[in-house]
Amino acid sequence: MNIERIKKLAEKYRDYTANNLSKLVQIKSLSMGEKEVQLELKRQMEEANFDEVRIDGLGNVIGRIGNGKTILAIDGHMDTVDMGNLDNWNFDPLGGEIKDGYVHGRGTVDQEGGPAAFVTTGRILKELGFDRDMTIYFVGSVMEEDCDGLCWKYIVEEEGIKPDFAISTEPTNLNIYRGHRGRMEMHVSFYGVSSHGSAPERGKNAIYMASKIALEIEKLNDCLPTDDFLGQGSVTISEIISKSPSLCAVSDFARIHLDRRLTWGETKESAIKEIEELIKGMNAEVSVLDYMEKAYTGLEYGMEKYYPTWKIPEDSHIVQTGAKAFRDLFNKEAKIDKWTFSTNGVTINGYYDIPIIGFGPGNEVLAHAPNEKVAIDDLVISAAFYAAFAYELQEKFKI
Numbered sequence: 001m002n003i004e005r006i007k008k009l010a011e012k013y014r015d016y017t018a019n020n021l022s023k024l025v026q027i028k029s030l031s032m033g034e035k036e037v038q039l040e041l042k043r044q045m046e047e048a049n050f051d052e053v054r055i056d057g058l059g060n061v062i063g064r065i066g067n068g069k070t071i072l073a074i075d076g077h078m079d080t081v082d083m084g085n086l087d088n089w090n091f092d093p094l095g096g097e098i099k100d101g102y103v104h105g106r107g108t109v110d111q112e113g114g115p116a117a118f119v120t121t122g123r124i125l126k127e128l129g130f131d132r133d134m135t136i137y138f139v140g141s142v143m144e145e146d147c148d149g150l151c152w153k154y155i156v157e158e159e160g161i162k163p164d165f166a167i168s169t170e171p172t173n174l175n176i177y178r179g180h181r182g183r184m185e186m187h188v189s190f191y192g193v194s195s196h197g198s199a200p201e202r203g204k205n206a207i208y209m210a211s212k213i214a215l216e217i218e219k220l221n222d223c224l225p226t227d228d229f230l231g232q233g234s235v236t237i238s239e240i241i242s243k244s245p246s247l248c249a250v251s252d253f254a255r256i257h258l259d260r261r262l263t264w265g266e267t268k269e270s271a272i273k274e275i276e277e278l279i280k281g282m283n284a285e286v287s288v289l290d291y292m293e294k295a296y297t298g299l300e301y302g303m304e305k306y307y308p309t310w311k312i313p314e315d316s317h318i319v320q321t322g323a324k325a326f327r328d329l330f331n332k333e334a335k336i337d338k339w340t341f342s343t344n345g346v347t348i349n350g351y352y353d354i355p356i357i358g359f360g361p362g363n364e365v366l367a368h369a370p371n372e373k374v375a376i377d378d379l380v381i382s383a384a385f386y387a388a389f390a391y392e393l394q395e396k397f398k399i
Contacts, residue, residue: 077144109362114169149347177358179311203250308350
């Protein structure tokens with residue numbers, strides 16, 4: 001592996017990478033509305049001379065280099081969250097401005113910077129004549145912001161692509177990430193009995209039922225399990241709704257929405273049981289939500305809104321391969337860490353047990369925030385890292 005050539009090519013294509021990202025940022029690409037940005041990413045992959053580029057039934061762009069027996073996937077989602085209050089931005093979030101060593105705009109960090117970098121990786125590998133017994137899939141995935149992991153459920157189960165190894169290009173501040181907490185979404189529904197508001201004692205108020213349990217749920221945060229690496233599990237109520245025959249009546253229905261973050265060792269079943277214990281004796285029930293939406297392609301697809309916790313051992317082959325690639329490139333040790341938020345790793349590793357690490361441009365503190373921007377240096381380093389990792393993986397595993 002010629003490390004110096006990889007570094008020189010990544011630097012040579014600095015402006016190319018930044019301009020490609022700028023073009024992506026200028027296309028608004030909310031979940032289920034990614035069509036135009038996907039066509040632009042496909043064009044960029046074709047321009048970079050990928051061996052094959054196609055769009056699957058869900059709308060993921062899948063570029064391929066090589067045709068070997070070992071499969072490496074490099075993933076980055078192309079959908080973004082909305083802009084929020086534009087008064088909080090100091091620049092046009094869809095401007096894609098390149099200034100002062102940064103590309104500015106929504107999606108630069110979360111998470112189109114990763115795909116822009118891996119397009120350059122593909123160009124580097126083609127220029128170097130990458131000829132290992134390996135297939136590399138570069139995936140610009142969809143609908144992650146709406147349902148993380150759904151895209152990879154489709155790729156594995158419907159496209160029949162199950163990689164041997166994977167890299168997520170979500171922002172890691174140029175560190176190597178090896179896991180994050182899982183999450184799930186639950187409803188707790190309470191069924192009361194309505195009566196006239198002038199005589200509330202005749203009914204049973206579902207809002208009071210929900211309120212009492214809400215306070216007990218808050219207390220769970222003091223006693224949920226903790227993992228030395230991933231930290232403590234958590235739970236928060238993100239919505240409460242109620243119904244009543246009228247505003248002059250006792251509420252006969254209330255529902256709270258739980259955002260539950262799961263640390264290592266916690267499961268869907270254990271999280272449900274915790275809530276069931278709290279509502280014992282009440283006319284109430286717990287349910288895990290399902291996701292079912294229509295992609296921009298018109299395909300309706302879904303999954304349960306349970307996203308498993310995952311972590312990869314620090315001494316595992318994939319983490320150490322990443323660490324060596326980083327060390328060879330930059331002559332220093334990489335920081336090994338974790339994400340605070342959730343990624344497509346919940347499916348890639350959480351469901352399918354595919355070894356995965358994260359390495360991506362940008363700092364996750366800017367994800368979903370105003371004034372989002374990514375350093376062009378980060379893009380250059382990421383493009384070089386993905387190429388070096390592919391070569392190092394080949395050497396380490398004698399592929």
